[in-house]
Amino acid sequence: MVVSILPLNLANVAVEKSGKVILGPASWTLSSSGCTIVMGPNGAGKTTLLRLMHGLQKPTVGTVTWQTSFKTASDKQSFIFQTPVVMRRSVLENLIFPLRVRGIPKSAAIEEASIWLKAVGLESFEHKPASVLSGGEKQKLAVARALIIKPDVLFLDEPTTNLDGASTQAIENLIQTAISGGTRIVMATHDMGQARRLASEVVFLLRGEIHEFTDGELFFIEPKTPEAKSFLQGDILL
Amino acid sequence: MNDLLAGVIAAVNLVITLDNDLVEISLRSLQVSVVAVLIAAVIGLPFGAFLAVARFRYRRIAIAILNALMGLPPVVVGLVVYILLSRSGPFGVLDLLFTPTAMILAQVIIVTPIIASLSHQALRDLWYLYHDLLISIHTTKSQRIWVLLRDGRRALLTATLTGFGRAIGEVGAIMIVGGNIDHLTRVLTTAIALEVGKGDFALALGLGIVLITIAIVINLAVHSLSKTERGGVW
Numbered sequence: 001m002v003v004s005i006l007p008l009n010l011a012n013v014a015v016e017k018s019g020k021v022i023l024g025p026a027s028w029t030l031s032s033s034g035c036t037i038v039m040g041p042n043g044a045g046k047t048t049l050l051r052l053m054h055g056l057q058k059p060t061v062g063t064v065t066w067q068t069s070f071k072t073a074s075d076k077q078s079f080i081f082q083t084p085v086v087m088r089r090s091v092l093e094n095l096i097f098p099l100r101v102r103g104i105p106k107s108a109a110i111e112e113a114s115i116w117l118k119a120v121g122l123e124s125f126e127h128k129p130a131s132v133l134s135g136g137e138k139q140k141l142a143v144a145r146a147l148i149i150k151p152d153v154l155f156l157d158e159p160t161t162n163l164d165g166a167s168t169q170a171i172e173n174l175i176q177t178a179i180s181g182g183t184r185i186v187m188a189t190h191d192m193g194q195a196r197r198l199a200s201e202v203v204f205l206l207r208g209e210i211h212e213f214t215d216g217e218l219f220f221i222e223p224k225t226p227e228a229k230s231f232l233q234g235d236i237l238l
Numbered sequence: 239m240n241d242l243l244a245g246v247i248a249a250v251n252l253v254i255t256l257d258n259d260l261v262e263i264s265l266r267s268l269q270v271s272v273v274a275v276l277i278a279a280v281i282g283l284p285f286g287a288f289l290a291v292a293r294f295r296y297r298r299i300a301i302a303i304l305n306a307l308m309g310l311p312p313v314v315v316g317l318v319v320y321i322l323l324s325r326s327g328p329f330g331v332l333d334l335l336f337t338p339t340a341m342i343l344a345q346v347i348i349v350t351p352i353i354a355s356l357s358h359q360a361l362r363d364l365w366y367l368y369h370d371l372l373i374s375i376h377t378t379k380s381q382r383i384w385v386l387l388r389d390g391r392r393a394l395l396t397a398t399l400t401g402f403g404r405a406i407g408e409v410g411a412i413m414i415v416g417g418n419i420d421h422l423t424r425v426l427t428t429a430i431a432l433e434v435g436k437g438d439f440a441l442a443l444g445l446g447i448v449l450i451t452i453a454i455v456i457n458l459a460v461h462s463l464s465k466t467e468r469g470g471v472w
């Protein structure tokens with residue numbers, strides 16, 4: 001690794017949509033390593049926060065700064081959407097797309113892809129159109145496509161929400177492997193078990209604000225705020 | 239009913255005897271329309287994709303104008319091209335009036351907005367689907383356009399064939415700029431107009447049936463060559 005793109009600084013950022021502040025104002029720094037789990041009730045702003053960090057959403061005010069230029073930083077990030085976006089191409093062509101965009105020759109890209117096809121168990125679908133895949137298989141493809149560039153930072157927006165236990169497990173394993181490989185993870189999830197298993201720190205969002213930021217181990221045992229406590233107990237937060 | 243029957247008989251007759259004139263004007267029709275559509279596609283498809291991807295100040299106006307141009311009256315196009323190419327016009331020296339080139343030019347003007355507009359509509363939906371991914375992967379604008387053209391090729395083929403249908407069936411503009419000169423600029427549609435004028439409905443209808451058959455065969459051929467009707471949802 002030459003120069004790390006991390007840490008990422010959010011300075012006084014806020015996002016407004018149709019005149020309403022849906023995120024922030026918040027200042028926060030994404031540290032260099034670990035797995036940040038973003039939690040909070042529906043509509044709290046989790047997706048907005050992830051998109052903001054990744055650059056899919058511009059802040060209305062404030063700044064989002066990486067340690068390198070935006071372009072360099074972008075090349076080292078991947079984003080996995082809640083509903084996987086698959087392209088109207090074969091599974092293999094979907095998989096090599098980010099490599100091809102980065103100018104990697106087709107043969108090298110295909111070689112790399114074969115490793116990932118195996119890793120997510122989609123070898124037999126290699127030349128099938130990606131549209132025939134089931135929801136879970138599409139998400140596995142999306143995970144492979146995100147990891148194939150060996151990103152420094154990987155954002156995941158509720159990646160396993162629509163998946164069964166086995167698929168969830170498979171994807172979690174891939175995330176674990178990425179974490180051990182040094183990939184910085186930022187993931188929104190509603191799955192408490194998953195959060196507990198993966199979190200090195202937790203960002204708890206409430207009504208667009210970072211309500212609590214706690215160590216992963218502590219958050220689930222002893223959250224700092226009463227709101228987080230009731231959220232963990234499954235109470236409805238308004 | 240008698241006219242129709244006579245038309246069918248005339249058409250069958252023309253085809254089985256491989257009437258020399260018929261073959262000649264059919265080939266000219268094909269030549270003019272195919273060349274015009276290829277040129278229109280080379281311009282219109284990337285432009286449609288560009289409009290789907292790009293966000294610029296006058297984009298909405300550009301799209302509105304494009305959609306309006308789709309309904310451009312061919313006679314007016316013919317008239318304008320005529321004036322431009324006529325001896326006293328700005329391009330008179332090129333001596334193109336009453337040549338197949340002039341007919342191609344007029345058809346390119348008619349068909350390009352159709353292909354651009356239809357491809358824009360199709361690719362706009364695809365762009366909506368791909369937007370987040372392509373932004374996330376940090377593609378350049380030309381990469382985005384290329385991706386849309388590639389993955390939307392099926393819809394683009396349909397747009398192009400629609401343009402072809404429009405071109406090969408068009409009569410107003412090519413009549414004016416081509417002049418319907420025998421052995422030079424006569425094509426199926428202008429020949430039909432001529433025969434109708436002469437009162438030979440059977441021959442006109444026969445030519446019409448040949449025209450429609452050519453259009454259908456071309457469509458089927460293109461679709462089966464590109465295998466678009468087979469294999470999945472795109």
Ligand SMILES: Nc1ncnc2c1ncn2[C@@H]1O[C@H](COP(=O)(O)OP(=O)(O)OP(=O)(O)O)[C@@H](O)[C@H]1O
Binds near residue numbers: 017043044
């Ligand atoms: N374009 C928009 N216009 C107006 N409001 C918006 C817009 N986009 C998002 N919002 C609002 O912003 C808030 C935060 O949305 P966001 O998608 O970030 O929530 P979330 O925490 O990801 O929720 P979920 O758990 O349901 O995925 C929501 O109340 C949503 O209605």
Ligand SMILES: [Mg+2]
Binds near residue numbers: 047
């Ligand atoms: Mg969300």
